[in-house]
Amino acid sequence: MAQEVRGVIAPGKDEAVRIETIVVPDPGPGEAVVRVQACGVCHTDLHYKQGGITDEFPFLLGHEAAGVVEQVGPDVTDVAPGDFVVLNWRAVCGRCRACRRGRPWYCFDTHNARQKMTLADGTELAPALGIGAFAEKTLVAAGQCTKVDPRVSPQVAGLLGCGVMAGIGAAVNTGGVTRGDTVAVIGCGGVGDAAIAGSHLAGAAKIIAVDIDDRKLETARGMGATHTVNSRSTDPVEAIRELTGGFGADVVIEAVGRPETYEQAFYARDLAGTVVLVGVPTPEMKLELPLLDVFGRGGALKSSWYGDCLPSRDFPMLIDLHLQGRLPLDKFVTETIALDEVEKAFERMHHGDVLRSVVVL
Ligand SMILES: NC(=O)c1ccc[n+]([C@@H]2O[C@H](COP(=O)([O-])OP(=O)(O)OC[C@H]3O[C@@H](n4cnc5c(N)ncnc54)[C@H](O)[C@@H]3O)[C@@H](O)[C@H]2O)c1
Numbered sequence: 001m002a003q004e005v006r007g008v009i010a011p012g013k014d015e016a017v018r019i020e021t022i023v024v025p026d027p028g029p030g031e032a033v034v035r036v037q038a039c040g041v042c043h044t045d046l047h048y049k050q051g052g053i054t055d056e057f058p059f060l061l062g063h064e065a066a067g068v069v070e071q072v073g074p075d076v077t078d079v080a081p082g083d084f085v086v087l088n089w090r091a092v093c094g095r096c097r098a099c100r101r102g103r104p105w106y107c108f109d110t111h112n113a114r115q116k117m118t119l120a121d122g123t124e125l126a127p128a129l130g131i132g133a134f135a136e137k138t139l140v141a142a143g144q145c146t147k148v149d150p151r152v153s154p155q156v157a158g159l160l161g162c163g164v165m166a167g168i169g170a171a172v173n174t175g176g177v178t179r180g181d182t183v184a185v186i187g188c189g190g191v192g193d194a195a196i197a198g199s200h201l202a203g204a205a206k207i208i209a210v211d212i213d214d215r216k217l218e219t220a221r222g223m224g225a226t227h228t229v230n231s232r233s234t235d236p237v238e239a240i241r242e243l244t245g246g247f248g249a250d251v252v253i254e255a256v257g258r259p260e261t262y263e264q265a266f267y268a269r270d271l272a273g274t275v276v277l278v279g280v281p282t283p284e285m286k287l288e289l290p291l292l293d294v295f296g297r298g299g300a301l302k303s304s305w306y307g308d309c310l311p312s313r314d315f316p317m318l319i320d321l322h323l324q325g326r327l328p329l330d331k332f333v334t335e336t337i338a339l340d341e342v343e344k345a346f347e348r349m350h351h352g353d354v355l356r357s358v359v360v361l
């Protein structure tokens with residue numbers, strides 16, 4: 001029996017979001033219905049609402065979520081009703097060329113639920129990142145459910161589902177940050193701050209936070225930044241070089257997604273250093289760099305999809321580290337809100353007032 005629940009949809013380009021009745025089908029083969037307990041508001045949800053991702057409106061928004069599995073399809077064995085899970089947007093296939101070569105974090109054929117959730121009149125919904133968790137319940141592929149220790153609060157656990165995992169993974173998985181490294185992070189929102197927390201956890205010797213907003217730099221200190229640079233008033237490349245003996249940082253993480261900040265990252269790293277692009281650019285953006293500098297500075301220029309994470313490996317481990325007091329995931333939650341406050345949360349995000357607003361259901 002399909003169920004009717006409340007959920008937040010983006011009805012059309014730049015239109016305000018609203019609560020609607022969502023019809024959630026019973027899970028079919030390979031699917032699960034999850035009772036959502038908490039879901040963070042991510043910048044990508046705003047991009048969906050603005051029509052910046054696709055134009056397949058209406059969207060069921062929300063994708064940074066944790067909850068309890070309520071029902072599973074006939075052949076599902078990895079999760080069972082009652083399991084506390086974090087939802088992920090890259091359920092790996094196990095069969096594509098990346099998976100076969102033992103690099104499932106690059107999986108080129110990740111999957112979602114096959115059935116569609118709909119509005120009461122039958123209109124099919126496109127769930128954000130194949131999740132759609134600003135809703136009391138959602139239908140996902142069972143592989144999108146990752147079991148974690150249920151002692152953690154849902155509003156904290158859910159953050160791993162997107163931005164915080166992307167940031168930690170950008171530092172630790174993609175950037176390979178390790179003991180003694182110097183790291184600079186450009187853009188200290190939820191993703192950049194998570195890269196700072198990840199670098200701190202990995203033992204970086206120096207962590208330089210760069211942002212144009214002093215409030216963000218203040219929070220970055222609380223995540224483990226040892227130095228801060230306001231790039232509105234100070235040239236960040238010079239400042240990072242000065243703080244690293246004149247050389248530049250071993251790893252520079254770009255968490256804004258703009259050509260000018262990428263260029264800063266490129267020149268703020270030491271010879272043979274690594275740049276990680278985790279910020280997401282828009283289609284019209286172009287990058288121009290002297291090819292000789294690309295060659296002459298050596299090292300690695302990498303992008304980080306979802307922090308190159310493997311949910312089954314990384315989510316439970318990071319929750320365990322949090323429960324041991326070694327990863328301050330709770331500091332990312334600026335406020336908890338109700339389902340009908342998502343539009344307001346977008347405004348606060350736009351003004352830079354929050355790291356994360358989390359809808360608690
Ligand atoms: N790669 C992935 O898998 C992945 C996952 C989630 C989010 N993202 C992307 O990461 C980026 C950051 O996301 P977020 O949630 O932290 O966003 P956010 O809006 O919370 O943070 C962005 C930060 O960048 C700062 N900033 C803006 N312009 C700047 C500039 N010119 N120089 C320095 N700092 C500047 C802002 O003050 C803010 O603190 C976005 O592009 C988002 O789409 C990527």
Ligand SMILES: [Zn+2]
Nearest residue numbers: 093096099107
């Ligand atoms: Zn695959």
Ligand SMILES: [Zn+2]
Nearest residue numbers: 042044162163
């Ligand atoms: Zn997200």
